Amino acid sequence: MPSIAIIGGGITGVTTAYALTRRGFSVTLFERHRYPAMETSFANGGQLSASNAETWTHPSTLWKGLKWMFRPDAPLLVNPRPSWHKLSWFAEFAASIPRYRQNTVATARLAIAAREHLFGWAEAEGIDFDVKKAGILHIYRHRDGFEHAARVSELLAEGGLPRRAVTPEEMKAIEPTLAGSYYGGFYTESDATGDIHRYTNGLAQAAEKRGAKMVCGVEVTKVQSDGEKARVWIAGEDGPRTFDGIVVCAGVVSRDVAAQLGDRVNIYPVKGYSITVNLLDEASQQAAPTVSLLDDETKLVTSRLGDGRFRVAGTAEFNGVNRDIRADRIAPLVRWVNQCFPGVSTRQVVPWAGLRPMMPDMMPRVGPGRRANVFYNTGHGHLGWTLSAATAEAVAETVQQWGEARQPRLHGGLVLPASAR
Template sequence: MKNFAANMAVIGGGITGVTTAYALAKRGYAVTLFEKHRYAAMETSFANGGQFSVSNAEVWNHWSTVLKGVKWMLRSDAPLLVNPKPSWHKMAWFAEFIAAIPQYEKNTIQTTRLAMAARQHLDAWAAEEGLDFDHKREGILHIYRDKGNFEHAGKVSKLLAQGGLDRRAVTPQEMRAIEPTLAGDYYGGYFTESDTTGDIHKFSTGMAAAAERLGVQTRYGHAIQSVKSDGKAVTITAQDGGDTHTSVFDGVVVCAGTASRDIAAQLGDRVNIYPVKGYSITVNLDDAHSQASAPMVSLLDDETKLVSSRLGLGRFRVAGTAEFNGYNRDIRADRIRPLVEWVQQCFPGVRTESVVPWAGLRPMMPNLMPRVGPGKRPGVFYNTGHGHLGLTLSAVTADMVAAMVGSAMPH
């Protein structure tokens, strides 16, 4: 047993990386955080939908998802878009996705339990560190336009309940009482009062600052060149501008989002993450009428696969869709347009003149479950692959992996 604090590296400065660094530092580890950008949370943790959504814990491994993907393949504005151009990575990922369909119910319940636990951790950390991230406790309303999708939601609710979540069915009249600004005709909805929203970028940068206060050394602007392990130590080579630095650590936690797959391969592990692109728009509510016409309650529209969150008085975030198109980060106009049109249809009083588009690559495992745990070699750990639930799950998986480090590398 070592009589000093183990020296741990964390690769990745998104939401999973900064929460992992924080959780390790709270346990007394010496931590160095590597991030290729100049600041924390500049990629997938920059402008997501903003939902801490236990109610969105349903995994995607369902035959209905596969059928929708095939049906929508030739529609450029489809909620789920698959580039038909083949690649070994994509084909292997989809084969494992289909193989995980029998675990749909079990994984949905397990994800719900994780998300419930994450909520407690997040609330405690935010209170302890005094974080300001536009946290709003107005609940999340799932909206459905037809009987079929509403009835499927009823089946999902039973799985969520097994995981500990309470959500209730609501009529169209109750939906309008919950969110009066919502326009359109709906078959019904489901409302989760306990779900919340917030700005992922503000939360992540706040956690990064909190980690630094606990002694975490942050190496921003350091692009990872190589990661090696000999079973006794981990050697990381990173490039900072024109300079290359090599450092040795007792262990490493890989939290590198879509880059985790390549880093894992260097360490002898297979972490089959695929980059699933999601889009968002941030609507600037620059006038009083738009501010009054935008919803306070967070929404999830199952048909369009869009979510929305109100971030403070002056911003309205709409995000979603899933695009399987490799490591392409292009912001496509034909993918942004449906988000703007959704705002115009559902909230016609909101002006959409000032809209900021964004796209990010969600790191998704084929079974939609995050990879949290040790690798093959001593001192190597993973906390990655959270897909569309990074904000929802990060606090608990950070605590879980820090506990695993504590068991394997006592100090």
């Protein structure tokens, strides 16, 4: 089988490596950190949330961005400083608004398809990642948010995902530790949570056992393809490493890598924040929720990781390639925990920030590039883990079809090259 280089060792790169090795490909994955899953796949919200498939390309998103632009603690924060990349991205975002409905339905279908692969792989490889299949509860304090969610539920149902409206009393029964006053909620029993970092590393080890090479701690300085061979230059090495094909799974760097390969992949880095609350005492463990939550008003999600950790994540910051962890962006997450779960001690909180690779239409770029041996699996935005297993299978299937088409075939006792078939 052909040799394949994968650029990027986050959840999409590792799932792609695993899906390709299962098909017999010779896979080499390049990751600049010493270990896989050290950037956006390190400490995200932990949700496997088909119920969060609604794309952001809704007119209200633009209004909220303008309204919140000068609020440092806003759920959606846009740095007003212009750049061509940012302006082009938002122009394409606005142009995608008419496809809001179809893209939301398509994302829900993709998320449902991903579950089977993700859980199946974990079971087959014995990966322990603090999975909790207790569903996800969306919470709403006001009627307008609840009614918008009801309309979204219709789109999710069209995509094959059932979720049900619940009263405040039912919300309390689903998650008794939740404090506050609410108009209502929506509960998706089929959703789940887990630790993306543990999952990605477990799957990377499984891919290695199947023959994949994980080349970590190296800087890819250049990539090139002529359609027949792909070349990857590594810092400190004299010449390029050569492969039959290449798959780009490089997160927010994918845009630059794609440009070297002759493609335009207009990914923008959208920063998200998280806190991991260490539940150091029994009282905090009892007061922390076990069911995952999504608060649409504050754009925060939660996951319970084992007995001793409670993660809260969310917000969106359009500020370029900036990985700074800002105190004024972390503070609202801590306040939210104190308000919604007052029995949880926030004495020990670990903050984190990561850059989500987002396409303007909120749909991942999955499939072939301009050159025959170039492929992409990137741009998943805030649903990277939720969609990763399905897109990995899709791109692996595409690579397999390409690999089979390029193999010589016997014809009358002669081996014919692809150009002669």
